[in-house]
Amino acid sequence: MVDFEWYRSFISIYKHNSVSEAAKERMMTQPAMSQHLSALEAEVGQPLFNRISRKMIPTERGKEFYSEIVPLIEALENKTLELKLNTSPTCPVIRFGSAIEFFQERIQPILNNENFRFIAHFGLASELIEALKEDKVDLIVTSKKYQQLGIEYTSLFEEEFVLVAPNELLIPDFQNKVEMENWLNKQNWLSYGLDLPIIRRFWREFFNKRPQIRPVHIIPNLHALLNSVEMGLGITLIPTYLIECAMNDQKAKMILTNYKIPNELFLAYQVKHKSSPEIIEMMNTIKEACESR
Structure with missing residues (x-):
């Protein structure tokens, strides 16, 4: 039986052309990531990558498989998030990180928004990005853009x-x-x-x-x-x-x-959560709050 995580590992390897970088992004060991790929290739019956100079170059079947599987995985993840949002007995929780002053001035005034519950995390930019990498927070506001795999930034305001x-x-x-x-x-x-x-x-x-x-x-x-x-x-x-x-x-x-x-201040989040309805709605709410003041 195919394990859903094999697909996620395959997609990560495809994006990074590297088992080691994919393992870092998914916070797995390199051997575990290789096992996922080997198991998936055995299930497909064909190699999905050629190993060349420490790089993973997708085969023609690998390219075809990627184009087939990505829309299905994204649709499944989005549907799972929608179901979780619609069936949750309480408001969705947003784990949010920022400087304490920004939270007090910009976020506290919107805490009466009944669509969310906040778990606040305060710290310096370096501390916040580490919390985001370690999946301790879902969304942060930061003045610094660190080049980190799997982290995406969008401008908030200046x-x-x-x-x-x-x-x-x-x-x-x-x-x-x-x-x-x-x-x-x-x-x-x-x-x-x-x-x-x-x-x-x-x-x-x-x-x-x-x-x-x-x-x-x-x-x-x-x-x-x-x-x-x-x-x-x-x-x-x-x-x-x-x-x-x-x-x-x-x-x-x-x-x-x-x-x-x-x-300039930025909103930062993990790429794997960029399609999350909660994250999208929360980012829009924060942007509106900043633009209105």
Whole structure:
């Protein structure tokens, strides 16, 4: 009897031209992947690949078999997901990963959506992509695109980081960038991390060099970072969507507003889930939430 997993392994080998890469994508051992292929070839009665220089080159029968089997497998997987969605006694669960600040600002407002239940996972971009690879989350929002097999990205929106300072801080009129940089170097800086994320990009973009500043505080949370600015502890770079309330309360202000750093955010998911109705609907819901604010 043919095992359904043999087909999935065959498709993965076909896509990667490699048993080892297919094994990584499916999180299997290489011998197990080879056994799947051998069993399927025995069932078909013909070789499906030629082994050439460590590459798996599909035979003519392999190419034909691939074109025959892929639509059937995709249709079966989609139907299984539809049945699960329609018969589930509760709302489908979405395991979602992002920075905690993004979740609070963009996702919490849509939690009253009765079509989903969330299991939230917070972390840095590197941590989130590892969670996605290990199938601990279904969907993540990230500012970095890692070249990982089986992971696909789609653009979400472009945020802007701006310089934010305590409301009482006086900003001089600068005659040139040299004066501006000298003034910035004398300020108390707050940073999200020791490696000065975004601050390094700001200096490279506008001064063509690395920053020479030493932050007075490292605060790896954007809300806490903004709160520290409001308390007069220093200046920093904050995404614009976070600072509206602080400006309305006249606790903080944007400065040097012509100097902004764009930062694109992406939705990332495993390719094997790209046709999932839940994932598609959730991505559309998140995109709508970001576009409406």
